[in-house]
Amino acid sequence: MKRIAVLTSGGDSPGMNAAIRAVTRSAIYRGLDVIGFRRGYEGLLDGDGVPLTKSSVGGIIHRGGTMLRTARSDRFRRPEGINEAISRLREYDIDGLVVVGGDGSFRGAWALHEQGFPVAGIPGTIDNDIAGTDSTIGFDTACNTALQSVEKLRDTASSHDRLFIVEVMGRSAGFLALEVAVASGAECVLVPEVPFHLEHLCEKLHYAKQRGKTHSMIILAEGVMSANQLASRLKDTGGYEARITVLGHVQRGGSPSSFDAVLASRMGASAVEMLLEGQRGFMVGYVNQQLTSCPLPTAWESKKPLNHEMMALVEALSI
Numbered sequence: 613m614k615r616i617a618v619l620t621s622g623g624d625s626p627g628m629n630a631a632i633r634a635v636t637r638s639a640i641y642r643g644l645d646v647i648g649f650r651r652g653y654e655g656l657l658d659g660d661g662v663p664l665t666k667s668s669v670g671g672i673i674h675r676g677g678t679m680l681r682t683a684r685s686d687r688f689r690r691p692e693g694i695n696e697a698i699s700r701l702r703e704y705d706i707d708g709l710v711v712v713g714g715d716g717s718f719r720g721a722w723a724l725h726e727q728g729f730p731v732a733g734i735p736g737t738i739d740n741d742i743a744g745t746d747s748t749i750g751f752d753t754a755c756n757t758a759l760q761s762v763e764k765l766r767d768t769a770s771s772h773d774r775l776f777i778v779e780v781m782g783r784s785a786g787f788l789a790l791e792v793a794v795a796s797g798a799e800c801v802l803v804p805e806v807p808f809h810l811e812h813l814c815e816k817l818h819y820a821k822q823r824g825k826t827h828s829m830i831i832l833a834e835g836v837m838s839a840n841q842l843a844s845r846l847k848d849t850g851g852y853e854a855r856i857t858v859l860g861h862v863q864r865g866g867s868p869s870s871f872d873a874v875l876a877s878r879m880g881a882s883a884v885e886m887l888l889e890g891q892r893g894f895m896v897g898y899v900n901q902q903l904t905s906c907p908l909p910t911a912w913e914s915k916k917p918l919n920h921e922m923m924a925l926v927e928a929l930s931i
């Protein structure tokens with residue numbers, strides 16, 4: 613292997629820059645050239661590659677977003693897109709590609725692998741919805757960003773004796789919502805993995821009030837329904853007046869936490885080492901505090917389970 617490429621794809625996440633830096637510097641350290649493709653698979657199809665050097669990835673480890681930018685690419689999904697991408701990689705003399713992204717990006721990387729192209733995946737998404745790794749790059753930072761906001765909202769909720777609904781990201785995964793709910797001491801958490809029952813939620817709020825609670829926080833993952841919808845259903849069914857806050861894309865920005873910067877650095881370096889060892893079509897994972905690798909389809913073939921003990925904890929600790 614003489615030259616590898618790296619790209620970031622799907623939703624950005626804090627720590628992606630640290631991963632780009634680690635891939636680049638460890639590859640150069642091992643005598644390889646590195647090309648960065650801008651705007652994910654879209655940029656790969658456009659041939660938008662730039663040489664990455666030791667200095668061009670300097671000063672980025674602490675920066676949120678991704679210096680290579682990212683995109684979602686419909687063109688790439690088509691069979692001709694995959695073949696075109698491989699032609700582009702060959703034009704650039706690339707021997708291996710490192711994809712930093714989520715489950716969708718890994719499906720794309722697997723399609724390249726199935727056409728015989730060497731690929732490695734590094735899990736980068738705030739959703740943490742990737743099986744085969746305990747944590748994805750950006751999840752810890754997003755939890756801390758959301759937590760800061762929930763703590764501020766708790767101040768005003770308690771001062772005014774109010775009910776708040778805080779909508780966090782997660783179209784089909786409740787990892788972020790659950791982590792933030794436990795860390796903030798929220799009264800309720802609603803996640804896509806657990807069926808939602810309005811009556812049950814109203815009962816909970818009712819009993820909380822009876823026990824003397826003057827304010828409550830509901831952490832809602834966006835995949836369940838919007839905060840607006842939940843607020844109007846709570847009003848119609850239980851007569852509850854809720855204030856709502858939608859945290860939105862603020863959760864995707866900011867400097868990576870030390871956990872994410874270290875995770876990204878370790879995963880980036882491992883991806884290069886594993887490619888050099890001859891591994892193909894794999895994802896780097898972090899399981900029980902060890903770096904691991906698994907076949908890319910592990911990421912989406914099995915659904916990563918939510919921690920049910922943590923779900924129960926939200927109930928038990930908000931009495």
Ligand SMILES: Nc1ncnc2c1ncn2[C@@H]1O[C@H](COP(=O)(O)OP(=O)(O)O)[C@@H](O)[C@H]1O
Pocket residue numbers: 621622623653683684685686688689713714715716717718719720721723737
């Ligand atoms: N089944 C698939 N086959 C090929 N490419 C895919 C597939 N699913 C997703 N992709 C590519 O990966 C990109 C990023 O996927 P997306 O699901 O948006 O983000 P993430 O990787 O963060 O989950 C998509 O825009 C598309 O180009």
Ligand SMILES: O=P(O)(O)OC[C@H]1O[C@](O)(COP(=O)(O)O)[C@@H](O)[C@@H]1O
Pocket residue numbers: 622623624714715716736737738739781782783834864
């Ligand atoms: O930035 P967009 O296109 O609005 O996407 C929002 C989605 O991206 C995420 O932030 C991250 O998801 P992916 O990592 O799968 O792209 C989700 O939590 C959220 O639902």
Ligand SMILES: [Mg+2]
Pocket residue numbers: 622714715716737739
């Ligand atoms: Mg995804």
